[in-house]
Amino acid sequence: MTKLVEPPAVPALPGIRFLELEITGKCQLTCTHCLSESAPQATHGTMTPEDWRTVITDAAALGIGSIQLIGGEPTVHPNWREFTELGLSLGLHVEIYSNLFHVAPDWWELYERDGVTLATSYYSDDPAEHDKVTGRQGSYARTRSNIREAVTRGIALRAGIVDILPGQRVTEARAELESIGVTTVKTDRVRAVGRAALPGTAPALDELCGGCTWGRAAVLPNGDLSGCVLARGFPAGNVRETRLADLLGGKAWVELASRIPSPRAACTPNDSNDCDPASTPSCDPQ
Numbered sequence: 045m046t047k048l049v050e051p052p053a054v055p056a057l058p059g060i061r062f063l064e065l066e067i068t069g070k071c072q073l074t075c076t077h078c079l080s081e082s083a084p085q086a087t088h089g090t091m092t093p094e095d096w097r098t099v100i101t102d103a104a105a106l107g108i109g110s111i112q113l114i115g116g117e118p119t120v121h122p123n124w125r126e127f128t129e130l131g132l133s134l135g136l137h138v139e140i141y142s143n144l145f146h147v148a149p150d151w152w153e154l155y156e157r158d159g160v161t162l163a164t165s166y167y168s169d170d171p172a173e174h175d176k177v178t179g180r181q182g183s184y185a186r187t188r189s190n191i192r193e194a195v196t197r198g199i200a201l202r203a204g205i206v207d208i209l210p211g212q213r214v215t216e217a218r219a220e221l222e223s224i225g226v227t228t229v230k231t232d233r234v235r236a237v238g239r240a241a242l243p244g245t246a247p248a249l250d251e252l253c254g255g256c257t258w259g260r261a262a263v264l265p266n267g268d269l270s271g272c273v274l275a276r277g278f279p280a281g282n283v284r285e286t287r288l289a290d291l292l293g294g295k296a297w298v299e300l301a302s303r304i305p306s307p308r309a310a311c312t313p314n315d316s317n318d319c320d321p322a323s324t325p326s327c328d329p330q
Contacts, residue, residue, distance in 0.1 A: 060292060062110045063103050064262035064273050067096060067124060071117040072145050074179035077208050080273070082116040089265020093123045095284055097130060099263055102288040104134035112163075114141040114273065116265075125154060132159050139163055144190040145183055152197060161200040164191065166229075168213045169220040177208055188224075195225035202228035257301040261292065271300055278303070 069086035071078075103111055111131050118124050119142055131138040140155070141163045147155075155162060164187065168174040174184035194201045203226050207214050214231055221229050256271030263269055268279035269291045280296040291297060 059259050060106070060108050060261055062112065062260040063099075063108050064112045064114055064260065065096065065099065065127070066114050066116070066262060066264045066273055067091070067118050067127065068116040068121040069265050070120045071115055071143065072120070072180060073117070073143055073183060076177055076179065077206060080116060080276070086116060087265075088121055089267075091263075091265055091267050091284065093126070095267065096123070096127055099283055099288055100127060100130050100136070101134065104131075104136055106289055106292070108136075110137040110139065112139040112141055117143050117145070119146070119151070125151075128154060128160065132157065137161070143178070143183070144187045144194075145180070146186070147190045147193070152193070155194065155199050156197060161202075162194055163202050163204070166191070166203050166205055166217050166221055167208070169216040170213055173209065173213060191221070191226065192224055201226060202230070205229065205231045207231060207233055256304050257297070258304075263288075269297070271304060275300075275304075
């Protein structure tokens with residue numbers, strides 16, 4: 045049994061309800077707009093399994109009720125199921141943000157557990173158009189099949205569609221998802237982060253919806269703490285050097301929050317691609 049680091053004895057942090065854990069940069073897909081620029085040849089980053097266990101334990105101690113495993117594709121990380129089980133054992137809600145390109149048969153039982161939900165991405169009802177976005181032939185068929193399986197099993201699943209290509213069949217994609225039985229479908233424009241950014245351009249805060257740091261935070265594969273995975277260009281410290289409680293209560297975090305543009309009325313950040321969350325509940329600052 046792995047010995048866990050003793051969590052800090054601190055009260056719950058007001059407002060922080062949702063923590064995104066970007067546990068890997070690896071992904072089977074190479075989406076044209078991927079914010080983390082993930083790909084099959086990418087790495088899991090410098091965070092060790094013990095580092096992630098410490099963050100999850102600290103999140104529970106801080107009263108952060110929900111975590112999200114994301115990437116890249118989180119299920120390619122060798123410890124993703126362990127992290128899920130740890131979160132559940134600590135009373136956390138765990139969301140797996142997966143492209144659903146591959147689901148091993150024995151994963152469904154974990155997805156069906158109380159406290160676990162799924163989120164995924166969808167781009168078109170046209171297989172060729174969907175696969176053009178993901179960069180992987182056959183991704184439409186495999187993702188659609190696994191969405192149907194999740195719905196059949198009664199697994200809570202939400203989907204996000206990013207409008208990327210000229211004339212993209214976004215409306216038709218939504219209709220197809222709803223016909224399958226997906227009841228929560230959000231759409232958004234592509235954000236100029238990662239592969240979607242113009243070459244040579246610096247990260248810009250105005251690409252954010254305004255929800256970053258409002259009830260949410262993210263830890264990246266290198267341990268950087270940011271307001272969300274989209275705000276990766278504006279770190280407020282690193283969990284490998286400083287405990288999560290100290291970072292979230294620190295000066296750098298306060299300064300970052302003060303720089304984030306005012307939240308927009310309809311807050312759906314980069315909702316949603318294979319690399320980031322879609323319309324998480326914590327996005328609403330009210």
